[in-house]
Amino acid sequence: MFRTAIPAALLAASFAFPAAAQQAPAQETPTAPAPEVPAAAASFVDAEGAEIGTATLTGTPHGVLIGMEVTGLPASKWVAFHIHEGETCEHDHRFESAGGHFNPSEADHGYMSETGPHSGDMPNQYVASDGILMAEVFNSYVDLDGGPTSVIGRTLMIHAEPDDYTSQPAGAAGERLACAVIEAAS
Numbered sequence: 001m002f003r004t005a006i007p008a009a010l011l012a013a014s015f016a017f018p019a020a021a022q023q024a025p026a027q028e029t030p031t032a033p034a035p036e037v038p039a040a041a042a043s044f045v046d047a048e049g050a051e052i053g054t055a056t057l058t059g060t061p062h063g064v065l066i067g068m069e070v071t072g073l074p075a076s077k078w079v080a081f082h083i084h085e086g087e088t089c090e091h092d093h094r095f096e097s098a099g100g101h102f103n104p105s106e107a108d109h110g111y112m113s114e115t116g117p118h119s120g121d122m123p124n125q126y127v128a129s130d131g132i133l134m135a136e137v138f139n140s141y142v143d144l145d146g147g148p149t150s151v152i153g154r155t156l157m158i159h160a161e162p163d164d165y166t167s168q169p170a171g172a173a174g175e176r177l178a179c180a181v182i183e184a185a186s
Contacts, residue, residue: 038144042156042180044070049091053133055156055180063140064151066122070158070178073127080163080173081135083120083142084155089179098155098179101170104148105141110165117141119149121171124162133158144184156180 038059046052053070073079086099101109102120110116111123119141127133142151161174 039185040144040152040182041185042182044068044156044158044178044180045089045091046072046178047091047094047176052178053180055182057144057151057182059144060138063138064142064144066135066137066139066156068133068135068137068156070133071131073131073133073158073177074160075127075131076129078124078126078162079133079177080157080159080161080171081122081125081137082118082157082159082163082170082173083122083139083151083182084157084179085120086155087153087181089155089181091179095155095157095176095179098157098176102142102151102154109167109169110163110171112165117165120151120154121163121165125158151182152184154182156182 040057042055043051044053052072053068055066055068058065083102084098085102086097088097089095090097101118103118105119107118108116109118109121122137122139125133125135142149144150144152157176158178159173160177163171163173165171
């Protein structure tokens, strides 16, 4: 057997180093303040004016994420979901005050259109067997910053039929069932 003697000073230094490193004063890491995330909210009303759901809208660097829960819708079917250009949801006139689809670029309607879609066009949503629609939808054509593609003050609309993604001007989506005015979060 071969043994090597380790000098005592070297052995002491190797054990002392970790202890010395632990005793060094900790430096504070500067942190940047969290960026403000644009946000908005909306309350859905039905054709009788009763509140039937809510939506939250969260701005991202590339569009708006819309989370929603709406009750009292036709069960077990697909329905169209759009952003409309109007600023009100007058239920006594079947939400006609909400106007047409939000379309600042003046594109044709529909994902299947060569010159579409409208900024307010979004995918159809499925209503569960209990008449509740719970969804998260991302729209990359809009924002919450107050500019020309901002949807603050616009309306969310749920229709009775699914959007066919081609028919002009609104995808043959049928009757307007529920509407919500988008308001900036305070």
